[in-house]
Amino acid sequence: MMRQIRIGDVTIDSIIERAGPWRAPEAMFPDCDLQVARQHLADMDDFVFDPQSGKMMITYQTFLLRTPHHTILVDTCTGEDKNYPAPMDFPKQPWLDGFARLGIGLDDIDYVFCTHLHIDHCGWNTRLVNGRWVPTFPKAKYIFHKREYDFWEAATGRGEAPPGEVWRMNCLPVVEAGQALLVEDDFALDDLITLTPTPGHSPCHCCINIRSAGQRAVVTGDLMHHPLQCREPDWSTIFCWDPAMAARSRRAFLSSVADTDTMLLPIHFASPTAGHVAADGSRFRYKFLK
């Protein structure tokens, strides 16, 4: 499990919903050359790949940030009662237990950020209470990128947002409850928490920056799903809205943090998740913090 990270005055913890072998690289990345992937994987930490199944290890997790002023969640996994089809119907107790383990209650949360509005990043935004979807965190403001929200609203209106009704269940009820802040690229919560736009995986995917006492960490959402994408930054996923744009965002971001002290927190990287990026010619290397 990822140990607690401290960035200046901010602590960061992980709350895991689901971890383990998930998808084969060739099923995740349309541009994947399996020989090339195998060569890279042979060089990587053994916890990133399950040779028996041929699948990458993929985690679904939420990050809890505690600043001197606020208690913040970044991304909220798949949630409960959404009736998502297998294999997205993860058991819910691990996430709830993780929340309790960190000594916080649902009404302790001041802000919820979503890097983007896919099924596995906004699920716990709402819970089903007496047949209605209501915000899970009663005192929280939820930060959604305005154009990301608009995009999924329009897609849902056209019947184009499978699986299920992610926007209708996880996003609209938050807006209707008056708890959403629909923001632009340059949104800053305060001196500590800001956004970096990294579009492509979804229309307005954003990374969340944490800066304190001269240190920086970045929750990178789905900018990448697996360390293989540091070795092969051009490999976008089958889930990317604009794969070429996603690859450009990934390469630009990785270049900007390579060989710096900036700590990355990629939502889907296996524990211990957090790490740094090193440049290696036109590629990059992910160095897990162990």
Ligand SMILES: [Zn+2]
């Ligand atoms: Zn995801």
